[in-house]
Structure formats: C-alpha cells, structure tokens
Amino acid sequence: MTRQTSGALGIFSDLQQTVEAIHELPKRGFPNFIVQSPIPDHELLEAIASKKSPVRRWTLAGGILGCLSGFALTIGTSLDWPMQTSAKPIVSLPPFIVIAFELTILFGAIATLAGFLFHSRLPRFSSDVVYDPRFSEGHFGIFIECDASRATLATRTLEELGAGEVRCE
Amino acid sequence: MDEQSMSEKSLPQDQPVTYAQVNRDILRTIAPPGKAYYLTLAVVILVLCWGAYAWSVQIRTGLGVAGYTLSVRWAVYIVNFVFWVGIAHSGTLISAILFLFRARWRTAVARGAEAMTVFAVMTAGLFPLIHLGRVWNFYWLMPYPNQRGLWVNFRSPLIWDVFAVSTYFTVSAIFFYIGLLPDIAAARDRHDCGWRSVFYRILAMGWHGTGRQWIHYSSSYLFFAALATPLVISVHSVVSWDFAMALVPGWHSTIFAPYFVAGAIFSGLGMVLTLIIPVRKLMRLERYITIKHFEALAKMILFTSMIVTYAYVVEFWTAWYSGNMFEKDTFWNRAFGHIGPLFWVMVLCNSAIPLLLFFKKICTHLGWLFAISIFINIGMWLERFVIIVGSLSHEFEPWAWTTYRPTWVEISITLGSFAWFFLWFLLFVKHLPVVSITEIKEAIPRTAREVEVATA
Numbered sequence: 001m002t003r004q005t006s007g008a009l010g011i012f013s014d015l016q017q018t019v020e021a022i023h024e025l026p027k028r029g030f031p032n033f034i035v036q037s038p039i040p041d042h043e044l045l046e047a048i049a050s051k052k053s054p055v056r057r058w059t060l061a062g063g064i065l066g067c068l069s070g071f072a073l074t075i076g077t078s079l080d081w082p083m084q085t086s087a088k089p090i091v092s093l094p095p096f097i098v099i100a101f102e103l104t105i106l107f108g109a110i111a112t113l114a115g116f117l118f119h120s121r122l123p124r125f126s127s128d129v130v131y132d133p134r135f136s137e138g139h140f141g142i143f144i145e146c147d148a149s150r151a152t153l154a155t156r157t158l159e160e161l162g163a164g165e166v167r168c169e
Numbered sequence: 170m171d172e173q174s175m176s177e178k179s180l181p182q183d184q185p186v187t188y189a190q191v192n193r194d195i196l197r198t199i200a201p202p203g204k205a206y207y208l209t210l211a212v213v214i215l216v217l218c219w220g221a222y223a224w225s226v227q228i229r230t231g232l233g234v235a236g237y238t239l240s241v242r243w244a245v246y247i248v249n250f251v252f253w254v255g256i257a258h259s260g261t262l263i264s265a266i267l268f269l270f271r272a273r274w275r276t277a278v279a280r281g282a283e284a285m286t287v288f289a290v291m292t293a294g295l296f297p298l299i300h301l302g303r304v305w306n307f308y309w310l311m312p313y314p315n316q317r318g319l320w321v322n323f324r325s326p327l328i329w330d331v332f333a334v335s336t337y338f339t340v341s342a343i344f345f346y347i348g349l350l351p352d353i354a355a356a357r358d359r360h361d362c363g364w365r366s367v368f369y370r371i372l373a374m375g376w377h378g379t380g381r382q383w384i385h386y387s388s389s390y391l392f393f394a395a396l397a398t399p400l401v402i403s404v405h406s407v408v409s410w411d412f413a414m415a416l417v418p419g420w421h422s423t424i425f426a427p428y429f430v431a432g433a434i435f436s437g438l439g440m441v442l443t444l445i446i447p448v449r450k451l452m453r454l455e456r457y458i459t460i461k462h463f464e465a466l467a468k469m470i471l472f473t474s475m476i477v478t479y480a481y482v483v484e485f486w487t488a489w490y491s492g493n494m495f496e497k498d499t500f501w502n503r504a505f506g507h508i509g510p511l512f513w514v515m516v517l518c519n520s521a522i523p524l525l526l527f528f529k530k531i532c533t534h535l536g537w538l539f540a541i542s543i544f545i546n547i548g549m550w551l552e553r554f555v556i557i558v559g560s561l562s563h564e565f566e567p568w569a570w571t572t573y574r575p576t577w578v579e580i581s582i583t584l585g586s587f588a589w590f591f592l593w594f595l596l597f598v599k600h601l602p603v604v605s606i607t608e609i610k611e612a613i614p615r616t617a618r619e620v621e622v623a624t625a
Contacts (some may be wrong), residue, residue, distance in 0.1 A: 035380035038188060038351075039610045040387045048380040053388035059396070077312060077320035077452050085324065095324045098407060099332050105400050106336040109393060113343050116389035117374075120382040124375030132360035136351070138188030138610075 007145040008154040009130055010163030015041060018140040022047040025142070028157050036131065036141035037167035044140075055115040062111020063104045070100025129167050143169070186456070190612050195352075195602045196607070197357050198452040202599050213588045220585010223578045224299060232302035234578045238571035241561045245298035245579040247411075248553040249586055252436070253293035254334060254408050255429070255549065258401050259437020260286025261341060264348070265397035268390075268592055274465045276608040277458040280352075281448060282441050283345045284601075288593040289440075290338040292586050297330070299582060326410040333407040340400055344393045347386070351607045368600075405433045406620055412556065418499040419560030422487065428480035432549060435473035435519070438466055439545030446539045446592065448603055457604050462532050467532040470545070474523035477552075481520065507572055508559040511531050511551050518548025 012018040018035070022044070025033055035048055074096035084089045115124070130143045142163070144154040155166045227234050237244060257294045267275040298304050310331050312321045355368035374384065409429035412420040442463070449458045449469035488500040503512050522544045531537045558573050575583075579624040597603070 036378050037380065037383060038355075038378060039607055040383040041611070045380060045384050045387065045560070049384050053385045055385050055388045056392065059389075063396075066336045074323045077323065081318055081320055088324065092324055095329070098329045098403075099323055099397075101403060102329070102332040102407075105338060105396050106332075107402075109336075109340040109343055109396050112389050112392045112396070113347070116385050119385045120376075122374045122376065122382075125370075126375075129375070129377055135378055136355040136358045137192045166547060168536045 006147060006151075007143055008128070008151055008158055008167055009132070009169055010142045010158030011132060011134065011165040011167070012140040012142065012162060013138070013164050014162065015044065015140065018142065019043050019047050019141060021158070021161035021163075024161055025144070025157070030144050030146075030157065032145065034141075034143045034145070036069070036135040036143070038136055039136060039142075050061070051070060053119065055112060055119060055124045058111045058115025058118075059108050062114075063108035065111070066103040066105070066107030067100050068109065070103035071096060073103075074099050112121075138166075186613060188613070191606055191609050191613075192355055192359070194454070194456065195358060195604050195606050198454070198598065198603055199356060199600055204604065206595070206599065210592070212376070213592045213595060215219075216588035217585050217592055220293070220582050220588060223581035223585065227299075227578050227582075228303070228304060234576060236576045236579060238562070238572050238573055239556055240564055240571050241567045241573040243300070243561060244558055244573055245554075245583055246296050246549065248557055249556075249583055249613055250293050250296035250300070251408055251411075251429075251553045252550050253289045253344050253586070253590070254337075255405060255433030255553075256437045256440045256443055257286040257289035257293065257337065257341065258405055258430070258433040259435075259441055260284070261344075261397050261401045262288070262434055262437070264443070265344065265394040266401065268394045269398060272465075273612060276605055276612055277462045278441060278445055278466065279608070280348070280605045281603055282437075282620070283341070284594065284597045284603075285437070285440060285444060286341045287345050288590050288597070289437075290341055291593065292590045294334060294338060295589065296585060297334075317613055326407060326414045329407045333404045337404045340393070340397055344397055347390060347393060348605065349601060350374070350386070351378060352602045352605060354378065355606050357604065364535060402430055405413060405430045406409065412560075413608060415559050417564055418488075418493075418495040419484075419503065419563075422484060424480055428477070428484075431473050431476040431480065432552065435470065435477055436545060436549035438470045438473065439542045439549065442466060442470075442538055442542035443546060446535050446542070448598060450535075452598070452603065454604060457609055460535075463535065463538055464529075464532045467526045467538060470541075471523055471526040473612045474519060474526075474545075478520040482517065499560060502563045503555060503559050506559075506563065508555055508562070512555050512559070515548050515551040515555055518544040519552060522548075 010021070012021065018037070019041075022033075022035060025031070035044065037154050039046055053055065075091050078090050078092070078096075084090070130141075132141060135141050142158065143160070146154050155168065158166045233247070237242065262278040263275050263282040264286075267279070297310070301307060310321060310328070312323075323329075350373065352367075353369055354373045357366070357373045360366040360369055406426035406429065409425040413422060413425035415421060445458060446463075449455060485500050485504075488496040491497075502508065522541055525531045525537070525541065529538050531541075562573055563570050
C-alpha cells in the first residue's frame with residue numbers, strides 16, 4: 001500500500017477487461033500498480049500474485065504454539081500439584097489432548113487474524129488511500145503510481161486498455 | 170425490482186442481476202426500521218429484563234429457588250446450555266464446512282447462520298454462569314496462579330468445556346467478522362453522514378478491496394474454515410462428554426459424541442429455518458434466498474434427523490443387549506416412566522415429523538418448513554431435558570428417585586435467554602447485511618452479468 005498518492009486511477013466496469021489490463025500493463029512499462037475489486041475473483045488474484053499469501057505461516061506458528069501451550073499448561077500444573085486421582089497417572093495425556101487441541105485451534109485462529117491484519121495493513125484509517133466508493137459496488141480499479149511526467153502516458157494506457165474513466169490523483 | 174406481491178413463480182430469480190443491484194437490494198435491509206421492528210425489540214427487551222430479574226433473585230437468594238432435587242442436580246440451565254451450543258454448530262457447518270466442500274448454495278444462508286452461531290454461543294455462555302449459583306466465583310474455572318497453589322482439574326470435561334466453548338466463541342466471532350469485512354466496507358461507502366457512517370467506518374478498519382488484501386483475505390478465510398471444521402466436531406463432543414464421562418445410566422455411553430454432534434447440526438438447521446424464513450419474507454430477499462436453498466437445508470435436516478433416530482434406537486438396543494439392570498431400567502423409565510410423555514413428544518418431533526421432508530412438496534413449501542422447524546426446536550430442547558433430567562431422576566438407588574419440576578425462576582431465565590438471543594439477532598438484521606453481498610456477487614456468472622454504471 002502506498003502513502004504517496006500521485007498517479008492515475010483507472011475505473012473499469014468489466015472484470016475481463018480488468019484482468020487483461022493487469023496482464024498488459026507490465027508490457028507497456030507499468031509493472032507496479034494497485035488493483036481494487038469488489039470481489040476476490042480467482043483470475044484477477046492469480047493475475048496479480050505470483051506467490052501464496054504468507055498468512056499460512058502465521059496459522060502454522062499459532063497452531064504449534066497453541067498445541068505446545070496446551071500440553072505445557074496441563075502437564076505443568078499437574079506436576080505443580082501432583083494430586084493422585086484413582087489409579088490415573090499424574091500426567092494423564094488423553095484428557096490433556098482435549099485442552100491442547102482446543103488451544104491449537106484458538107491460537108491458530110488468532111494468529112491467522114493477526115497475520116491477515118498485518119499483511120493487509122489493517123486497520124488503516126488514513127484518508128490518503130486512493131479509492132472510489134464504486135469499488136465496493138460493481139467497478140474495478142487500477143491505480144498506477146507515477147509522477148506528473150508519466151501521468152499522461154499512464155492515463156492514455158489505461159484508457160486504451162478499457163478504463164471507462166481515468167482520474168489523475 | 171421485484172414487488173413483494175409477486176408470486177414465487179414469477180420472481181426473476183434466474184435473470185441476470187448486476188453487482189450494483191445486489192448492493193442495493195441487500196443494503197436496503199439495513200435502512201432505518203419501522204414501528205413493527207421497534208415494537209418487537211421492545212417486547213424482547215421486556216422479556217430479557219424479566220429473565221434478568223429472575224436471575225437476580227437467584228443470586229440474592231441462592232440456588233434453592235431453582236427446582237433441583239436430591240438427585241436432579243443438573244436441570245433446565247444445563248439443558249439450555251447444551252441446546253444453545255448445539256444450535257451454534259449448524260452455523261459453522263454451513264459457513265465453514267460447506268465452504269470447504271465448495272457447496273455453492275450456502276452463500277444465501279451462510280451469513281445468517283454465522284450470526285446465529287455467534288449469538289447462540291453467547292447465549293450458551295450465560296448458563297455456566299447462571300447454573301453456578303455463586304456466580305461471583307466464576308473465575309475459579311480459569312487456570313490462574315494463586316497463593317493456594319490450586320489449579321483447575323484438567324481431567325474434568327467441565328474444564329474441557331471452558332476451553333472448548335471459549336475457543337468456539339472466539340473463532341466463530343473472528344470468522345463472522347472477517348466474512349463481514351468487505352460487506353461492511355460496502356455499507357460504509359453508502360453512508361456519508363450520521364452515526365451509521367462512523368459505525369461502519371470503524372468496523373471496516375480501512376478495507377479497500379485491493380488485490381493484496383483480497384489475496385490475504387482469501388487465504389485467511391480458507392484457514393478459518395479449516396480450523397473451524399474440527400472445532401465443530403470437537404466442541405459438541407466435549408459437551409456430550411459432560412455426560413458420557415459420568416457413570417449415570419443413560420449418560421455413560423460411547424455413542425454420545427457422534428449422537429450429540431448430529432443432534433446439534435439437526436437442531437441448528439431447525440433454528441436456521443426458523444430465523445431465515447421470516448427474515449427472507451420481511452426483508453424481501455426472495456431473489457437471493459430461493460426455494461432451492463431451503464430444499465438443500467431440508468435434505469440436511471432429514472439426514473441428521475435419521476442419524477439422531479438411529480442413535481435413539483442404538484441407545485435402547487445397547488441398554489437391552491448389555492443386560493445391565495440399571496441401564497435397562499433407565500431406558501424403560503425413559504419410555505414408560507414419569508418422563509415418558511416428554512420422551513414420546515421428543516420422538517414425534519425429532520424422528521417422525523422430519524420424515525415428511527421425504528416429500529418434495531413439503532420440502533419446497535415454506536409454511537411447512539417453518540412449522541417443522543418449530544417442532545425440531547421443541548423436540549431437541551426436550552431431548553436434552555429427557556437425557557439430563559430423565560437420567561438423573563432415575564439413577565442407581567430407588568430411594569433417590571425424584572421428580573423434577575422447573576420453578577418460575579428457571580422458566581423465566583429460559584425465556585430471558587431466548588430473548589437475549591433474539592435481541593442480538595434483531596440488532597444484527599438491521600445493522601449488518603443479512604446476506605453476504607460479496608459471495609452473491611462472486612456467484613453471478615460472468616456471461617450473464619451486465620454491469621450498470623452507478624448513478625449517484
């Protein structure tokens with residue numbers, strides 16, 4: 001996400017044209033741009049990203065931490081006050097597995113949330129984000145960040161690629 | 170735009186709809202409400218206040234105001250707890266498990282079902298506090314270091330419950346919120362001023378639907394669904410083990426985990442129908458929530474009903490086959506003893522009436538479906554009552570057999586808990602999109618989509 005907001009914002013009304021524009025822009029000398037969409041369309045996302053989201057690593061780390069925490073909590077507290085109950089061992093793994101499982105899921109979910117927020121740069125309340133309210137409705141946006149010297153070229157390129165409207169920010 | 174007076178057949182559900190129209194139709198549901206809504210809200214709040222008053226009487230006076238007897242040590246409060254946790258499971262099934270199975274029909278009902286899950290878990294979470302009596306000691310359930318060196322008993326299913334239900338609430342709430350995020354952004358973009366503008370702006374957290382955000386969103390949504398799926402199975406298994414880990418005849422059975430999970434999904438689907446059928450009608454969402462969706466729900470209800478029926482039969486058969494005197498007697502009492510009438514009403518509601526769903530005419534008729542859903546809600550509440558109170562009132566020693574009657578306090582708190590649930594659901598339907606805008610748009614086929622240039 002960019003703080004500096006000078007560039008050209010193209011507003012597209014067709015998904016297919018947007019996807020084609022995403023493929024075409026690097027060839028026209030604009031490899032860096034931000035796409036905005038009302039839906040997570042598969043083709044669109046594949047056109048943008050070459051690698052998978054790193055959120056999965058957060059999920060894995062959270063899950064492992066949760067599992068270890070669950071066993072640490074249950075085993076640690078059992079050994080801290082080793083109360084004998086019937087013929088059961090002090091460290092009774094079957095019931096402890098239940099606690100460890102729940103904490104695996106809990107920590108995994110919280111870590112996934114944290115990873116999502118971190119990588120998506122949320123929450124973000126600043127007003128310098130280039131946006132049009134139509135992007136949550138039915139339109140798609142491609143914002144090419146560039147200085148004034150390339151703005152005309154960027155505008156023309158976006159129009160050629162099918163943008164119904166181009167705004168210079 | 171569809172008029173409310175149009176019949177089901179003439180609704181242009183198969184005609185292409187634009188993205189902008191989806192936004193309009195669904196965001197219209199969060200427009201400021203009319204008198205009928207406020208009246209309903211007022212009634213619900215009144216009942217809730219009465220339930221809260223009854224709880225205050227119990228806190229001041231003690232658990233003696235509840236109808237507990239010598240042997241029936243768990244009653245209506247635990248019945249309510251299990252009932253509400255069970256209802257929550259169906260929402261996660263629809264939103265998470267059906268997402269993993271790529272069942273496309275889930276989109277129309279997933280949001281309402283997820284909301285039902287979160288509010289049902291919130292309602293369920295009240296009851297471990299209510300049934301404590303000395304509710305101010307609730308923190309003893311948490312493992313915190315203290316000067317007495319005491320820890321909670323991790324071998325007890327009651328503590329597993331604390332972890333399971335807390336985890337379930339947290340994960341469901343996160344899943345619900347993340348799913349809502351793009352829709353909240355859509356609501357934010359429609360409101361320029363007033364408290365709603367601030368409300369949606371804060372909740373949207375600055376979501377702008379950039380490609381990067383969607384990539385991380387899709388990935389995290391998939392992982393939430395994948396984490397929630399084993400959670401659904403585990404939580405109600407853990408709740409069922411509150412009973413199965415005890416030695417009480419009628420409780421101590423290995424079938425309890427799958428029995429309760431299937432029963433939970435069954436009861437939750439019933440509640441989904443009870444909620445979604447009126448919401449669809451009152452909010453004019455016939456275009457998005459179609460008869461096909463209800464048919465799919467009806468099929469799942471029929472399937473889970475048959476699993477529950479199987480579990481009933483197996484329980485009785487196992488008791489007989491075991492030759493165990495106490496086990497046989499408990500089940501004889503369940504069918505023919507003092508709890509018998511409730512048992513047979515339960516069988517009628519859970520096993521017999523859902524068989525009507527074998528008929529397509531009934532599966533596709535909303536009046537029938539709504540009526541059947543009410544019977545399911547009643548039947549599943551009674552199932553937990555029959556299992557908990559029925560078994561406890563007729564344990565090993567005849568001198569300890571008692572009959573249990575709920576008192577006004579327990580009935581009031583039960584009604585109050587229903588009011589609590591409906592209060593949250595009422596607030597939800599008028600402040601957040603009740604159908605997932607983003608997922609509906611995703612489901613619109615590209616070839617049929619016309620894009621409308623938005624006017625002011």
